[in-house]
Amino acid sequence: MSLTLSETLFWVIPELMLAIGGMALLIAGVFLGDKSARMISTASIGLLLAALLVVVALNGGPAEDLFGGAFRIDAFSSFMKMLIFGAAALAILMSDKYLVGEQLGRFEYPVLIVLAAFGMALMASANDLIALYMGVEAQSLALYILAAFNRDSRRSTEAGVKYFVLGALSSCLLLYGASLVYGFTGATQFNAIAAAVGDEANVGVVIGLVFLISGLAFKVSAAPFHMWTPDVYEGAPTPVTAFFAAAPKLAAMALFARALITPFSEIADDWRPIIAVLAVASMAVGAFSAIVQSNIKRLMAYSSIGHMGFALIGLAAGTERGVGSVLIYMTIYAIMTVGAFACILLMRRRGGMTEAIEDLAGLTKTSPGLALILTILLFSLAGVPPTIGFFGKLFVFQAAVEADLVWLAIVGAILSVVSAYYYLRIIWLMWFNEPAPPFEREVGSRLGLTALASAALVFPALLVLMGPLIAAARAAASSLF
């Protein structure tokens, strides 16, 4: 049954809101100038939250195929969009003070995040190779500019260029893979590809699939396609890094899951080992490379590489339970990351931000509240119970064990101990060492509240509410199968 145009447009209201709203804000900004930056930020947050509410309102019905099957609204896409829009809104909320402080308070910033969120929404819903590429590019172009947003800083510009060049390369891989898949199956729509592939893959499709996976692995920054991550994370302005670490990862992981499961689930045995290798490589790179970092943003970059590795364990399982665990993991990851970056943004002394891990020394004495919040978040990132970071790992390991990948669960468990070391290092700096000069006090600021809220979710709120989260993630995952 095909929908009329108005029915189709009804289902994409959130995306339309972001696209049209983003452009309207851009026009308004051009006319009002940089003085309006604050107003436009607020409007952008409002826009993202409104889109989030519409997604919530539209959620719950059966899956809808739009635009000839290129675009799919289902529980999975809705789940990811809620997270993405929430993370994007928080990213704008957290960046206000920093940007003003660094003389970067320009109106383009929130608009770019809105446009990136639009691209991510496309990625979450893309059910066709062309829609996939459009989503990825719509998102990436906004992200490249954001990385270079501090255009007078060499580091930031370098980050932007590096991200752009490597991003373009990965897009090439993605397109090359897509063209091979199209060439050998004659279809770009995922379900049509699935029908054409059948349960016996021919070599051309598999090669195309490998290129597709490589391109997508770049987007989620899975090793060995992670090289850009530390440099971009370090070079980009900190609020941009905070944004990069959460929302784009959610979108890319959503796309990764859908692009593998819907068209290629019949030939899962061909790609599951590849994903497993990516997972192990990412966890290992994340765990071992982070140990020697002295810059907290670089450390968070390696930490996010490691976390993507853990999430990919769930995808390597290739089962409904596995995708559900990826969703649980990504939700928890997003909460922890937003909180951790809120804390990093609070590392402010007279005269600017600090990024050295050493500056956190003795934080429990200088700002006990912040130290406690960061401790909870770090234990959660390390996956130590009773924080929810543990449950993220528990469920991906469970998915691996149920898919007979016990070895992957064991490797992941051991690497989680290695990665616990560098989180512990920060904790011991904060608790055991003599204090470094104190940070500026910001009681009750937006950042402080964001950090507090995420820490409260990490422990103990979600500990109690874990049941509903699991149910929602599982329901979302089941719509892919």
Place this chain on the structure above:
Amino acid sequence: MNEIAAQSLATQPWLSLLTFLPLVGAFGVALRQMLAKRDANGEISAAEIAQIDTVARNVALLFTLGAFIVSVFIYFAFYDPSVAGYQLVETAEWLGGGVSYKMGVDGISILFVLLTTFIMPICVLASKTIDKRVPEYMIAFLIMETLILGVFCALDLIVFYLFFEASLIPMFLIIGVWGSKGTKELGGVVMSSRVYAAIKFFLYTLLGSVLMLVAIIWMWRYAGTTDIPTLQQTAFPEGAQKWLWFAFFASFAVKMPMWPVHTWLPDAHVQAPTAGSVVLAAILLKMGGYGFLRFSLPMFPLASAEFAPFIYALSIIAIIYTSLVALAQEDMKKLIAYSSVAHMGFVTMGIFTGTKQGIEGGLFQMLSHGFISGALFLCVGVLYDRIHTREISAYGGLVHKMPFYAFLFLFFTMGNVGLPGVSGFVGEFLTMVGAFKANSWIAFFAAFGVILSAAYALRLYRQVMYGDLAKAKLMAIADVDARELTMLGALLVFALFLGLYPKPALDVFAPSVDLLMSNFDAALAGAAGAP
């Protein structure tokens, strides 16, 4: 009417109440401190700090004593020691998919619950000498009590794992923040030795536990639930049992600790503050033995029987080797730490004999070691508070100045040696009887441990207490005060009582151990009968 009221009273979630009671205290301390800081607007005078500290101490003491009273009340009012199965069971929906929040106790766990609530107020009292960051310290101890009680009460594997792992966090902070001074060079990097000990403690135990986590997940998949009573009735395939057994072994052997993964323990003990050492020795180590009895033996009986010789070998090495190591120590705390490893060797040996005496002896040994080693660490703490060194050679002739202390220290030294009349004897004797039944050679070698323990314990006592009072620093040393007398006296009463009359404790163990044994024997017989 009264019966109905009693019935409804008995079905209240008593164990959850008990478990989370200390946590309430921790919140209380935290809130008080936050409010005080807010009122003072950042600038706090020394007098105000002293006042906050006193309040924190009193609240912590109040809540740990409260937990003790509640646990005793639960024991006498609702616990029926003649019943073998789990009692006071409470269940609540949690994660779904076979994971629920479930608590309950049986004869194996109830005495550990009581031991925990008994030791904790003593630890709070022993922390009188802590003078920095007192509220945080008390919060850490209260949280730790909640987590330890959770470990012993949990009847769901995931809930158990949660408490088991989480208990690392407060201990990590206690060692790292309030541990002793001193530095250590490691691979060219100079780091504070308490930080080294804290990290080693954390990572060692974490590494052991994550393997158990994978095993738990495997069992979850196999049985469809993580409910401990159900899993104890589940017959896992023989091939899988071995792997699962090893995964659980990795966790509990580190916790116990067994040779050769015991090396974190001396570091942790030496660096931890006195109360931290007491909790570590008296309670945290018992989680390992408890785990063997709760999981390894009932869930993987075939693997347990198969690997029993392996455990015997490790236990014998632990008993003899670490006793010899203890003999060579210059640091009092290290000596007691190594002696703990040796004593835990008796426990593992007893548990895996699979005999009634062995298992009851292992349980009893853990209980008695809780009193005696806790008391020994307190004794060292008494000296350390006065002279600020743990070197054995810094002392000598204290008996002239500290007669009460000399008596108490002698009593607990004798307990450590396993002198008849003190609880240490009963546990060692029973485990040896069990071992003798299983294989007389094991008992023969284990007996060396008894001799060696006399050697190192008496050497410690002689060098510290006897001889001439020659050292200038020791001239003005004061005998134990009322607070120290209370702590050590309470422990002495229990160690002596259980040593002279062990029946009450053994009677509590018996029904649960009998049930465990009959299931264990049935599983072995079933496997032997199968083609």
